[in-house]
Amino acid sequence: xxxxxxxxxxxxxxxxxxxxxxxxxxxxxxxxxxxxxxxxxxxxxxxxxxxxxxxxxxxxxxxxxxxxxxxxxxxxxxxxxxxxxxxxxxxxxxxxxxxxxxxxxxxxxxxxxxxxxxxxxxxxxxxxxxxxxxxxxxxxxxxxxxxxxxxxxxxxxxxxxxxxxxxxxxxxxxxxxxxxxxxxxxxxxxxxxx
Amino acid sequence: xxxxxxxxxxxxxxxxxxxxxxxxxxxxxxxxxxxxxxxxxxxxxxxxxxxxxxxxxxxxxxxxxxxxxxxxxxxxxxxxxxxxxxxxxxxxxxxxxxxxxxxxxxxxxxxxxxxxxxxxxxxxxxxxxxxxxxxxxxxxxxxxxxxxxxxxxxxxx
Numbered sequence: 001x002x003x004x005x006x007x008x009x010x011x012x013x014x015x016x017x018x019x020x021x022x023x024x025x026x027x028x029x030x031x032x033x034x035x036x037x038x039x040x041x042x043x044x045x046x047x048x049x050x051x052x053x054x055x056x057x058x059x060x061x062x063x064x065x066x067x068x069x070x071x072x073x074x075x076x077x078x079x080x081x082x083x084x085x086x087x088x089x090x091x092x093x094x095x096x097x098x099x100x101x102x103x104x105x106x107x108x109x110x111x112x113x114x115x116x117x118x119x120x121x122x123x124x125x126x127x128x129x130x131x132x133x134x135x136x137x138x139x140x141x142x143x144x145x146x147x148x149x150x151x152x153x154x155x156x157x158x159x160x161x162x163x164x165x166x167x168x169x170x171x172x173x174x175x176x177x178x179x180x181x182x183x184x185x186x187x188x189x190x191x192x193x194x
Numbered sequence: 195x196x197x198x199x200x201x202x203x204x205x206x207x208x209x210x211x212x213x214x215x216x217x218x219x220x221x222x223x224x225x226x227x228x229x230x231x232x233x234x235x236x237x238x239x240x241x242x243x244x245x246x247x248x249x250x251x252x253x254x255x256x257x258x259x260x261x262x263x264x265x266x267x268x269x270x271x272x273x274x275x276x277x278x279x280x281x282x283x284x285x286x287x288x289x290x291x292x293x294x295x296x297x298x299x300x301x302x303x304x305x306x307x308x309x310x311x312x313x314x315x316x317x318x319x320x321x322x323x324x325x326x327x328x329x330x331x332x333x334x335x336x337x338x339x340x341x342x343x344x345x346x347x348x349x350x351x
Contacts, residue, residue: 017268019261026257034252048253055260060267127246135247149209150244156211174205182240 007071015062022062026055032152033079039147040083042132050086054079073161076148080162084140134184142177145170195223200230204237 003024005013013021033054038047057078065074135143141163148154148162159170200223206212207220224231331338 019264022264023257023261026260030256031252034256035250038250039247044250044253047250048256051252051256052260052263055256056263056267059260059264124246127243128248131244131246135244146244150241151247156206156209171203171206171211175202178205178237178240181244182236185240185243 008065008067011058011062011065011071012067014059015065022059025058029075030055033075036076036079036147036152037083039151040144041087042136046086050079050083054082057082069161073158076152076154076158076162077164080144080148084144087140130185130188134181134188137184138177138180142173142180145173146177146181149174195219197223197227197230200224200227201233204230204234205241208234208238208241 003010005021005024007025007028010021010025014025030051034047034051037050037054038044041047041050058075061078065071135146138146145159145163148159149156154162156167156170156174160167163170163173165173200220203212203216203220207217212220224234333339333342
């Protein structure tokens with residue numbers, strides 16, 4: 001059962017080695033952080049590993065949290081930095097890159113015999129793969145800004161706090177990402193409407 | 195407002211992120227510019243298209259794995275710190291070794307330069323032809339005759 005304690009109170013308790021408090025905090029946010037990691041990496045196993053690392057980092061950094069920052073943006077900042085660094089490292093490692101590109105073919109999409117419309121599922125899968133490759137072609141910070149805006153419903157100010165930049169820099173990241181995505185979609189599906 | 199500026203801020207406009215004045219200017223422009231109006235629709239459609247990305251629920255075993263990792267960390271809190279310390283020490287040892295090699299190389303090189311300079315200078319002053327090695331030879335030998343000739347004349351041949 002969840003208590004009525006705020007996130008900041010739970011984190012403060014976690015900093016004092018209260019594992020119950022940390023468990024509660026994790027129950028509140030693990031779904032959102034996992035979704036972010038999954039969308040960012042495009043791979044279940046990687047997302048699971050990233051989520052574990054992020055929460056472990058959160059526990060270890062709990063004592064450094066200052067209540068003047070909102071817990072939500074503080075948590076997202078750790079998550080975003082970890083995901084960005086992980087992807088950068090993976091891009092540099094050719095072996096990891098090869099494994100990742102093999103996983104990417106799955107795109108997290110499984111055909112189900114019980115669901116109607118195999119053709120529709122295939123089309124959906126194709127669309128998902130195009131979106132995935134378009135997002136993967138973006139630089140990490142642009143990709144993260146898109147994820148936070150489109151799927152986590154963060155405002156530009158919140159994204160700027162998470163990414164540690166100004167609101168106008170976020171606007172610029174989004175604008176550049178939009179231009180790149182448009183170009184990629186037109187290239188992958190020539191003649192189709194955006 | 196110019197079309198290029200509208201294009202740059204169009205997503206922010208669609209996300210209700212523009213301030214009052216900018217928003218009004220954007221609305222005015224979109225009312226009169228069909229090209230920018232089309233761009234706004236395209237951008238909106240493009241962002242809708244991203245929803246094709248599949249959603250995924252967090253697997254149930256993340257929480258127990260993290261809690262186990264935390265327990266392990268609490269039992270051996272210095273393990274992580276020790277690893278960091280060892281890594282730091284390893285890298286500082288390597289740096290120190292490289293620094294020592296460089297210092298050794300350059301100081302040796304410098305010393306050799308000074309010594310050879312001293313040797314050459316000394317040789318040039320006292321024995322410019324390096325005949326010192328023949329000084330102990332008997333005066334009856336060719337080299338003895340040669341060195342005695344040199345000492346008598348007192349000048350460089």
